[in-house]
Amino acid sequence: MPCKKPHHTSEGSNEQKGDGSFEILPKGLNIVWGNDPRYWNIPDTGAAELIQVSWLEVTGKVSIKDRGKYRVSFEVRVKEDGFGWQGTEVLVMAKIGKRGRYQFRVNKLSPSTHNIIIPQLDNGPLDIAVDNPPSDLHFGLYEVWSGKWKGGLQIIKATVEPVT
Known part of the structure; x- marks a missing residue:
């Protein structure tokens, strides 16, 4: 019997878009352990839950065609019964190219x-400069350091948009 891959790969x-922005829904993201229903629920539409x-890693990639600064963000919600988030730092990270340096x-x-x-x-936006388009902008949402089990996070979407 073939083994199903444990991680969800972007579909x-x-x-x-015409305004230079990207809206990446959960099915368009790479989610570590995302294909295992013990860890994630990723419906065809709506939020991934x-x-x-203990290892949160949600990543994506977009191809930027125009020079400029781009803001990277995630829209999320922690449900009322969410756990493991108290005192835990979650990072939103981005870089240009595979070998770029993360901000x-x-x-x-x-x-x-x-x-x-x-x-x-209040933490400051995450803006990435694209100097040599076309360039791949790699981004992600991470919490891989605490070792704490956590749950109840819903990922609505990720957004990459030009800063005007």
């Missing part, structure tokens, strides 16, 4: 009834 083409993991912003999450955008503006 989207992540095309740039983290059941439980990041640190965020702290807590259970809530509403969606939030991270990185939160």
